[in-house]
Amino acid sequence: MVQKIVITKAGYEVLTESDKNNYIFHSDYNTLKIISEGVITAQTVTANPTTFTLEHGMSYIPAVMAFIKYPDGYVALPRGIPRDTTDTYLGVANSRYWEVEMDATYIYFICYKGTTANYNVDIKFYIFEAPSNY
Numbered sequence: 001m002v003q004k005i006v007i008t009k010a011g012y013e014v015l016t017e018s019d020k021n022n023y024i025f026h027s028d029y030n031t032l033k034i035i036s037e038g039v040i041t042a043q044t045v046t047a048n049p050t051t052f053t054l055e056h057g058m059s060y061i062p063a064v065m066a067f068i069k070y071p072d073g074y075v076a077l078p079r080g081i082p083r084d085t086t087d088t089y090l091g092v093a094n095s096r097y098w099e100v101e102m103d104a105t106y107i108y109f110i111c112y113k114g115t116t117a118n119y120n121v122d123i124k125f126y127i128f129e130a131p132s133n134y
């Protein structure tokens with residue numbers, strides 16, 4: 001007997017459902033599986049850019065999803081549009097934004113300060129299993 005892990009959407013029978021679009025998770029299908037997650041707290045953005053580096057410990061270049069929390073409570077994905085409508089985006093001195101990059105060893109969280117004052121950020125990240133053909 002083959003063991004599987006299966007979760008269907010509400011209203012669908014987990015033992016008999018045949019439409020893969022009605023699953024929330026099915027171990028037979030290639031879904032993003034979280035391998036690791038964490039939080040990096042109280043990182044001070046002091047320059048344009050400021051890079052925070054994390055060794056991921058995977059044997060491949062992982063897919064990463066991350067969120068940053070600014071001191072005013074604003075949470076953004078990489079390249080998120082600034083909350084303050086007086087800011088302009090990408091390359092203008094008042095614009096704060098950030099990026100995430102990966103290589104075979106590290107995850108780089110690259111923050112663009114956007115103001116003259118230093119500030120602290122918290123970064124929440126998820127590392128996903130690589131697809132078999134990646």
